[in-house]
Amino acid sequence: MAGGEVLGSRAFLRYWRAAAVSGLGSYVTLFALQALVVLVLHGSATDVGWLNAARWLPYLLFGLIVGALVDGRRRLPLMVGADLVQAVLLLVAPALWWLDALSLPALLVIVMAYGTASVINGAATMAFLPRLIPPADLQPAHARIDGADAVASTAGPALGGLLVSAVGAPLAVVLDSLTYVYSAFTLRRIALDEPPPRTGVTVRGLLAEIGEGVRWAYRGSGLATIAVATHVWFVGNAIVGVVLAPYILRTLDLTAFQFGLAGAAGGVGAVVGAAVTTWVGRRLGTGRTIILCYGITTLGVLVMVLAGQGLAAVAAFAAVVVGQGLYGLALGMSNSHEMSYRQLVTPDELQARTNTTLRSINRAVAMLVAPIAGVLADAWGIRPMLLLAAAVFALVGTALAATPFRVVRAPV
Numbered sequence: 001m002a003g004g005e006v007l008g009s010r011a012f013l014r015y016w017r018a019a020a021v022s023g024l025g026s027y028v029t030l031f032a033l034q035a036l037v038v039l040v041l042h043g044s045a046t047d048v049g050w051l052n053a054a055r056w057l058p059y060l061l062f063g064l065i066v067g068a069l070v071d072g073r074r075r076l077p078l079m080v081g082a083d084l085v086q087a088v089l090l091l092v093a094p095a096l097w098w099l100d101a102l103s104l105p106a107l108l109v110i111v112m113a114y115g116t117a118s119v120i121n122g123a124a125t126m127a128f129l130p131r132l133i134p135p136a137d138l139q140p141a142h143a144r145i146d147g148a149d150a151v152a153s154t155a156g157p158a159l160g161g162l163l164v165s166a167v168g169a170p171l172a173v174v175l176d177s178l179t180y181v182y183s184a185f186t187l188r189r190i191a192l193d194e195p196p197p198r199t200g201v202t203v204r205g206l207l208a209e210i211g212e213g214v215r216w217a218y219r220g221s222g223l224a225t226i227a228v229a230t231h232v233w234f235v236g237n238a239i240v241g242v243v244l245a246p247y248i249l250r251t252l253d254l255t256a257f258q259f260g261l262a263g264a265a266g267g268v269g270a271v272v273g274a275a276v277t278t279w280v281g282r283r284l285g286t287g288r289t290i291i292l293c294y295g296i297t298t299l300g301v302l303v304m305v306l307a308g309q310g311l312a313a314v315a316a317f318a319a320v321v322v323g324q325g326l327y328g329l330a331l332g333m334s335n336s337h338e339m340s341y342r343q344l345v346t347p348d349e350l351q352a353r354t355n356t357t358l359r360s361i362n363r364a365v366a367m368l369v370a371p372i373a374g375v376l377a378d379a380w381g382i383r384p385m386l387l388l389a390a391a392v393f394a395l396v397g398t399a400l401a402a403t404p405f406r407v408v409r410a411p412v
Contacts, residue, residue, distance in 0.1 A: 011132060011190050012141065018183040020124070020148035022083065027156025028163065029090065031263060033111070034245040035160070035256055036169035040097075041104055045246045045382065046062020049374025054108040054369035058116040060109035063360025066119050066184030068209040070352035072198035075128040075191060082121035083184035089114045089195060090177040097170035122359065127352035130343050138343055142336035143278050150270030150332050186272055191214055213353025221345050225405045226290070227358050229396050233294065234362045236392035237384050240327075241303065249383045251308055252316050265321040266328030269319075273332020277393065286337045287408035293334035294397030299391040300326030308383050341408070 037043040037051050056082030070078060092110050097103040133141045163172035218224045248259045275291075281289045307316040346354045377385045400406065 003156070003361070010106055011192060014186050014190050015129070015132060016145060018083075018186040020152060022176075022179045022183040023149045023152035024156050025153050025176030027226065027267075028160040029163040029176035030174045031156065031160030032164055032172035033093075033107070033261060034167040035092075035259070037104065038166070038249055039256065040169055041102075041107070043104060043382050044374070044408040045073070045243055046304075046374035047103040047104055048245055049242045049377075050104070050108060051111060051389040052107045052238065052370035053367045054111040054372070056070055056363035057112055058119050058245065059360040060222065060367055061168070062116060063118055063123075063356050063363070064210045064213070065206070066191050066354075067213055067353040067356030067360075068206050069179070070123040070127055071202065071213075071349060072121070073124075073210065074194040074196075074261055075124040075131070076187065076192065076194060078120060079126035080184045080187050082117045082124065082144055083180045083187065085117040086114055087177045087180035087184070088122065089117065090173050090180070091175050092273065095168045097140040097168075118322040118387075119356070120359075123352045123356040126343075130348060130351055131194065131304075132190075135344055139281065139336055140339035142339050143274050146277070146332055146336050147271060147274035148157075150267055150272075150274050152267070155267065157262065161255075161257040161261075164256050164260075183332075187189075207266040209353065213350060213357050216350050217354050218348070221354065223342060223345065223354070223358070225400070225403050226341070227361075228359070229366050229400045229405075230338065232363040232392065232396045233297075235369050236297075236301075236396070238366040239373045239389040241366070241386050242370050243377045243389075244304075246377070247308070247386070249308030249321060251382055252320070253313075254317060254320075258317055262317070262320045262324045264300045266324035266331075269325035269328030269330075270332030273334075274336070275332075276335055280333060281337050285407065285409040286341050287381060287406040288376070289337050291397050291401050291406055292332050293330040294393055296326055296330040296333075298390050298393040300324070300330065300395065301386055305383055305386045350401065402409075 027158050032061050033051060041047070043051075055129075071206070093107060096106055117141060130138065131142065159175075160172055163175070168402060192265055217227060232313060245259070248262060249256065254262075277289070280292075298322045303325075303326060304320055307319035311319060343351065343353065343360070356384065
């Protein structure tokens with residue numbers, strides 16, 4: 001089938017719809033959890049840092065193991081099961097809030113369990129797509145998925161801000177639970193024959209498979225340069241993720257709804273980025289497109305820093321909106337190229353291990369940096385931390401431009 005026919009097929013559309021709907025709920029939940037910590041539990045930037053760390057800790061603890069296990073299993077049933085588990089876990093926080101028993105430690109435990117299911121879901125989902133889509137269509141497929149994610153990131157924060165203002169942060173999490181149920185039942189309708197699962201897995205064999213995945217990711221595949229650059233990029237992203245909520249809600253004294261609108265601006269930028277990224281990539285190539293995105297990310301953070309430089313409330317809000325828009329634009333443009341390039345150079349039997357190995361290190365970086373960033377933000381101030389994040393993004397882009405990766409084009 002031609003690319004348009006493949007991306008318009010029933011199987012891909014079901015995959016795409018499931019990702020789009022659960023993605024919308026995830027953005028609502030991400031917003032609601034941060035607002036819950038700041039507004040309901042009266043937490044600080046340090047507490048938001050611990051929340052983000054709990055979200056990413058399962059990648060550090062289980063990521064490599066999950067990758068090896070998923071490569072030996074049928075991926076579609078894992079996706080369905082993980083969706084249902086995440087749906088159930090997300091009902092626990094509202095239940096505890098209803099019983100007046102919700103605390104930060106309890107929330108961290110819930111988020112860690114949810115994150116563990118997310119590791120399995122993400123590994124299976126990413127490894128399943130190359131079985132569903134021909135190699136030549138992977139980048140456009142990722143761009144279409146990123147477009148849906150961008151729409152979700154636009155509507156999710158705005159919807160989250162509205163829900164938090166109307167019914168409170170805990171109840172907003174219920175929406176995400178329902179979206180995972182929808183995703184599970186949609187994915188169940190995909191008909192695709194997958195290889196039979198491996199049997200007789202031993203601990204020694206599992207360790208050998210983990211080692212094989214790590215060696216491929218950092219030595220045999222040629223992915224090491226972009227992998228290390230992405231790891232460092234996550235340092236800056238983790239800082240922004242920790243300080244943005246207290247920066248907007250406390251330093252700038254904006255409302256939860258304005259916070260949501262600013263996040264929605266990032267989603268609009270991501271929609272635009274996903275819409276133009278295939279065109280940009282064909283002209284600049286994979287390497288130069290990704291480097292350009294790092295530069296745009298740097299600019300976006302610097303614009304947000306300007307919001308705290310004594311501007312009037314309206315101007316400060318406008319600066320945050322523009323900065324978030326640029327940040328989202330870079331994300332919308334870069335992800336499809338990074339993911340498709342990684343999958344195109346990786347054989348099917350190593351897909352889950354490669355993706356999960358690299359994602360695990362990325363999340364481990366976020367998990368380690370998040371609490372440190374929260375402590376430093378409370379000690380030094382939030383604006384200096386935003387400037388540090390901008391410096392990290394600029395360093396990564398400059399370093400990547402100095403390597404042969406700048407002329408890389410994805411294989412077809």
